[in-house]
Amino acid sequence: MSEVKFSKEHEWITLEGDVATIGITKHATEMLGDIVFAELPEKGTNVEKDGTAGVVESTKAASDVYTPVSGEVVDTNQAIVDDPSKINEDPEGSAWFFKLKMKDQSEMDSLMNKEEYDKFAKESAS
Template sequence: MADVKYSKKHEWVLVEGDIGTVGITKYATEQLGDIVFAEIPDLGKNITSGSEAAVVESVKAASDVYTPVSGEVTEGNAAIVTDPSLINKDPEGQGWFFKVKLSNPSELSLLMNKADYDKYVEENPS
């Protein structure tokens, strides 16, 4: 069964086999407001958990998207580059950012499940 995990920096990762699909949470999009620009990492790039991997810009400001998992980028979502508003419309679905071939699946244990993330957001409003 697919499993979604969440980071304190408001990214989610959906793990299917050894591939993780990464995006930003609904809560993050609500904080950002209308998203007007997205940049995805280059294919084949090796990224390390906790580091900046993509960029998202709302009308107000630019923000880094940190990858919650390490590995090689296998795919980027070109659809959000063409239509950044997809991230607002469907942040945890069509608005995904990139896919990573996990190099260190044990990192997943450091992330939160949905219930813990919801509680975290409630206790740590930004």
């Protein structure tokens, strides 16, 4: 598995071959609180970089889920739709949202590494 990258919208992404796995960060779940609903894109949907690809709702707020890269949705995580609390339990692991067949791997270059993201998240929280 490749290095984890992060977006300014608090999504994480890993790449295996040309398939990207995307979810929301632990920081995002801490800001949202207890997640009670998740809506994911349909398989076969084409999504554009920085476009909306889903929704999460918590006891505090509703938030769009963005895709940090463009591509075609090839898989979604039905387990988090059936039980959204899983997102709070393991946001950067088993509670991934969807997988994309990427169009342009160079889009990964504009994303942050873990250290850069941690600094960004800390600054945006204050």
